[in-house]
Every structure is written in structure tokens, then in C-alpha cells.
Amino acid sequence: GAVVSQHPSWVICKSGTSVKIECRSLDFQATTMFWYRQFPKQSLMLMATSNEGSKATYEQGVEKDKFLINHASLTLSTLTVTSAHPEDSSFYICSAIRTERSYNEQFFGPGTRLTVL
Amino acid sequence: DAKTTQPTSMDCAEGRAANLPCNHSTISGNEYVYWYRQIHSQGPQYIIHGLKNNETNEMASLIITEDRKSSTLILPHATLRDTAVYYCIVRVMGGGADGLTFGKGTHLIIQP
Numbered sequence: 161g162a163v164v165s166q167h168p169s170w171v172i173c174k175s176g177t178s179v180k181i182e183c184r185s186l187d188f189q190a191t192t193m194f195w196y197r198q199f200p201k202q203s204l205m206l207m208a209t210s211n212e213g214s215k216a217t218y219e220q221g222v223e224k225d226k227f228l229i230n231h232a233s234l235t236l237s238t239l240t241v242t243s244a245h246p247e248d249s250s251f252y253i254c255s256a257i258r259t260e261r262s263y264n265e266q267f268f269g270p271g272t273r274l275t276v277l
Numbered sequence: 278d279a280k281t282t283q284p285t286s287m288d289c290a291e292g293r294a295a296n297l298p299c300n301h302s303t304i305s306g307n308e309y310v311y312w313y314r315q316i317h318s319q320g321p322q323y324i325i326h327g328l329k330n331n332e333t334n335e336m337a338s339l340i341i342t343e344d345r346k347s348s349t350l351i352l353p354h355a356t357l358r359d360t361a362v363y364y365c366i367v368r369v370m371g372g373g374a375d376g377l378t379f380g381k382g383t384h385l386i387i388q389p
Contacts, residue, residue, distance in 0.1 A: 164320075194376040203364075204321065206376035219376075253320045255376075266377060268320035 162188050162258050166269035173244055174277055181239045181272045183254030189234035190256035194266070195227075198251040210237040244276045281365045286384040295352040297383050299365030302346040309370045310341060310348045314361040315382070321364065324350065328370070360387045 163186040173179050183193055193210040208229055209217040216229035226248075228240040237256075241248055253271040257264045282300040289295040301310065312324040325332055325339045327348070332339045338351040352359055364382040368375070 166320075196376070196379075203379040203381055204315075204377075206378070209376060251318070255320075265323070268322070271318065271320045273318070 162186075162256070162265075162267040164254065164256050164267045164269040166252075166254055166272050168272060169270065170273040170275075172275045172277065175245050176243055178240055178242045179244055179274060181241075181252055181254075181274075183237045183239070183256070183269055185235045185256040185258070185267075188256075188258045190237075190258060191234060192257045192264075193231060193237040194255045194257075195229065195237075195239050196253045196255070198253060198271075204253060212237075241274065244274070246276045249274055249276045281367055281380055283363070283365055283380065283383045285381065286386065288386050288388055289352075289355050291357060291387050291389050292354055295355040295359065295385060295387070297350040297352075297363050297365075297385060298347065299350070300347045301365070301367045304345050304367050307369055308367045310339065310345075311366045311368060312337070312339065312350045313364045313366065313377075313379075314359075315364070316358075316361040321379075324363075326370075355385075355387045357387050357389060359385065361385060 165184045167182045191212045195207045196204040197207050198204045206219050207222045210229045210231040212231045212234055218224045231237040251271050251273050255266045255268045309326050309328050311326040313321040315321045325337050327339045341348045362382040362384050364379050
């Protein structure tokens with residue numbers, strides 16, 4: 161199956177700093193990637209849609225100036241949490257769409273656990 | 278996408294078949310039933326999907342009722358590694374470029 165990687169797998173940072181998370185599609189090109197967030201004991205919540213070469217589309221309630229998304233190539237999307245605070249501590253998961261057999265399918269990364277002190 | 282209803286949690290003995298139900302009474306004619314699972318602290322993993330016929334792959338079987346208002350995911354011989362949260366999602370096949378809407382899922386616990 162298709163492989164999606166994330167880096168780092170976990171990160172601890174101080175409040176007020178910015179953190180960048182990378183999402184890569186390793187064996188296919190993805191024009192569309194998604195970023196999800198998951199708080200403890202909750203389900204995944206879609207944050208934004210990342211489109212290669214264009215601006216990301218954010219879900220309602222997600223601050224676009226706080227969660228910066230860049231999709232500069234067909235295999236890489238980055239999520240930068242700017243001025244992170246403890247309430248941003250969460251599990252961040254990306255997914256990438258691969259088109260196969262004329263339909264699109266999503267493949268998920270392993271997730272990045274962010275802890276903001 | 279149509280809404281789905283799943284039990285919050287289920288237990289199953291190791292080696293037995295695990296049957297996970299999902300209700301999707303408002304499913305549309307062009308919507309498929311997808312199943313994903315999420316093992317603790319990992320990203321979701323695709324399991325199987327189907328439209329109206331029963332489907333089987335190396336991981337599981339999917340049984341969809343004739344009226345398509347409900348389905349059952351079957352793990353034929355559950356192992357401890359199958360302990361995870363299982364999500365039933367109804368969506369148009371491929372879903373275009375839309376993100377997935379995850380419900381609360383079913384926490385399946387495989388007992389030794």
C-alpha cells in the first residue's frame with residue numbers, strides 16, 4: 161500500500177515557540193493532503209485541506225494564521241503551529257490522496273504528538 | 278456524507294470472530310461504506326470498503342444488508358493486535374478531494 165510519513169513523530173516545545181511538522185508521500189505524488197488533529201480520547205477532527213501550489217482550505221474554527229500550511233511539492237506538505245500554547249498539545253495526523261484505478265483514496269501518516277509546556 | 282452509529286465499545290476473545298456493527302440508515306445510493314481502524318497512538322489504517330455486495334480481503338469481511346442501512350465488519354480470527362478503535366464511514370467513493378469525517382467509532386478490545 162501507499163506510504164505516508166510524518167516527521168517528527170513527537171515533539172516537546174516551550175509555550176510561545178513555533179513547531180513545524182512534515183508530511184511526505186513516499187511512493188506517490190499527492191496533489192491533495194489533509195491535516196487532522198486528535199485530542200486524548202476523542203476522534204480525529206479535520207483541520208484543513210492542503211493543495212499543492214495553492215492556499216490551504218481551513219475548517220470552521222481553525223485559525224489559519226496559527227496553523228500555517230505549505231504544500232510546496234507533490235510529495236510534501238508542512239504544518240507549522242505558530243506561537244504554540246499548551247492547548248495546542250495534541251496528536252496531529254496527515255493524510256494524502258492517491259489516485260488509483262480512477263478513484264481517489266486516502267492514506268494516513270503515523271501521526272505527530274505535540275506537547276507544549 | 279451520511280451519519281453512522283456504532284457501539285462505543287466491544288470485547289472479543291482472542292481467536293474468535295469479532296463482529297462490529299454499523300448503522301447508516303440515511304446512506305445514499307452513491308455512497309460506499311468504508312472501515313478504518315486506529316491502533317493507539319497511530320494513524321488510521323484502511324481496512325475495507327463496499328457498496329452493496331459483501332466484500333472480503335486479507336484483513337476482514339464486510340457484510341452489507343440488502344437495504345444498505347447497516348453493515349458488519351468481521352475480523353475472522355481476532356488477535357491481540359486487533360485491539361483498536363474501528364471507524365465506519367459512509368462517503369462517495371473516493372470522495373473527491375474531501376477530508377474524512379470520523380465519528381466516535383467502536384473501541385474493540387481483544388481479550389486473551
